[in-house]
Amino acid sequence: MSQVQSKTSDKTAVIYRMVMDKHVCPYGLKSKDLLERRGYEVEDHHLTTRAETDAFKAEHGVETTPQIFIGGERIGGHSDLRAYFGNPVKPKDETTYRPVLAIFAVAALTALAFSWFALGTLLSIRVIEWFFAISMVLLGLQKLQDVESFSTMFLNYDLLAKRWVPYGRIYPFAETLSGLLMIAGTLTFISAPIALFIGTVGAVSVFYAVYVQKRELKCACVGGGSNVPLGFVSLTENLVMIAMGLWMPVSMYLLA
Template sequence: MEVVYQSNLRCGNCLSKLKPYLDAEPTIKQWSSDLADPRKLVRVQLSSIAEKTRVLDLFHQAGFSAQELVTVKPDEKETSKFKLSSYRPLLLVVAYILGVTLFTEFAIGQFEWTRAMNHFMGFFFLGFAFFKLLNVTAFAEAFQTYDVVAKRWHGYALAYPFVELGLGILYLSQSFPLLANGVTIAVMGIGLVGVIAAVRNRKPIQCACLGTVFNLPMSVVTIVENSVMIAMAGGMLLM
């Protein structure tokens, strides 16, 4: 059984203080750390679920604190890779955006692909920005766990919801199409790199596409989401 803990470790020196306690604990099969992650993760392989609190005691004895982030039991590792039900909030939001887009085109009286794509992408960015803006700080912390730019620049993570908000306004107003589509390709492309890396590493990372309101796991669904937006923006540049 693997348990992932979020800690207040700060550096390698802190880790060296904790190491003897974890190494000497017989119930711990193996452990690893990821101090590059803003949450300072420590992954521990335990012999039984009852020992989870024992790890917290070891952190305390070493002079640090931690909290359990996620637990993956051996029989759940395969089934937890992908569950469509886990993405119900995301699918509902996308369906809602698609419905509003179709309704808008119906209200206009004539379906036009370019305008419909502008509406869809505008509603998409406004909707996704809304969930991120509910707690920008929490979103930024989650975003930094996988985005290649946000890991190195905290300001980018904090600004990201506002970038999406601006893109939504540009698409709905159909202003500066080259700028809107160019920024979309760049931003979503950068995000796609981090998402692919996270999925390939199979780390238990929360997808922050809807902020931290919903606990969405990172998977191929996020890859598809980013890829579709890049393809749509690229297609609109060619129109």
Template structure:
């Protein structure tokens, strides 16, 4: 079910991110969209949540109230429908990089992993850069560095782009893989914390283009990059 509420007290764009983060901490709230322009919040719930419970989780400077409290029912998505965008991306990346190997007499695992990482970083950075501001607003909600240093969200998006290009031109393989291993290892910390704490927040892996909830899928995504870069480092030293 989806409810729309009026929010008062928002004065800047960062307030949107703060209100969204606070409301997502409420039990049974699965998604939140906040707009400073019309001072509203559209909240998706798995079960009805009392207005008092929503207010309790908000910073005291913000106030939430009903807008003629009209309710919109929404059919729950299946697991596949929810994660279809990221699953299709991994399918296409995996298929294309495997087809590239057909030109070789034998399967070259190191080359395949490099090609996979080229596609991964270029595709995922592309979606982040489509709405860089939206990506950063989602990313600061869970990343351990971006929480304290929001500019890291902007740096991270371009770091992914840089890594994709570095893998593409095979620039200093050892350096590129070490940077990848470090960056993705730091990134997975916030993801693990959010999933283990069962926080209902949006995953920023595909930027703000798709509304993907944080889950084990995000952990697997980061773990694949950590694993591949780790294997390639061991192969290079």
């Protein structure tokens, strides 16, 4: 195979990526797109067979493709290219609140959509109720994707689950059911006690683990694969369920 060809222009890049009948490397596509969005003219070389790919990696002493070259210098793969442009890929185990914030944002917008459709207004008590209830459903859904994984992470800090392991498997169903009943505005005698119970146990557990034991843990609030840190947001989730458990009976009484 010939040596990597490159041009002298600062805005020219060379990329070698896998493009085969049954596989097109997604990181190759992302790298090409990133370069073009940065204003680079991309000299795009396709590695169309496994043998060609292996020969390229052996020639350049690399283990993966794509490989990007700028100004004759090998930058590396997609992660290296992002770092080159000052936007490195975050480590997979780095904690972030982004997943739970995304859920809350979608829940808020959905509550507003419900209110506009059902009540013709964006300003009502039901918007707040729907927001909290929809948040519970979405958070429960995340846990239901892999109940066993959730329950395993949950055992790290939940006080009741540590004493009675099946509680970790029941929790996602209870949270989701309570949220759905609250959205429907029915069977409050079921939804409110559930929310009050799991919210209280959760709040005590999180407070004890974070503020008493001062442990640094990941929260199972968005499922067993979560990188959300256990802390204030996790405590807030449980306090919201407590508030809903107390408010819904009052709300039903006021509307009666």
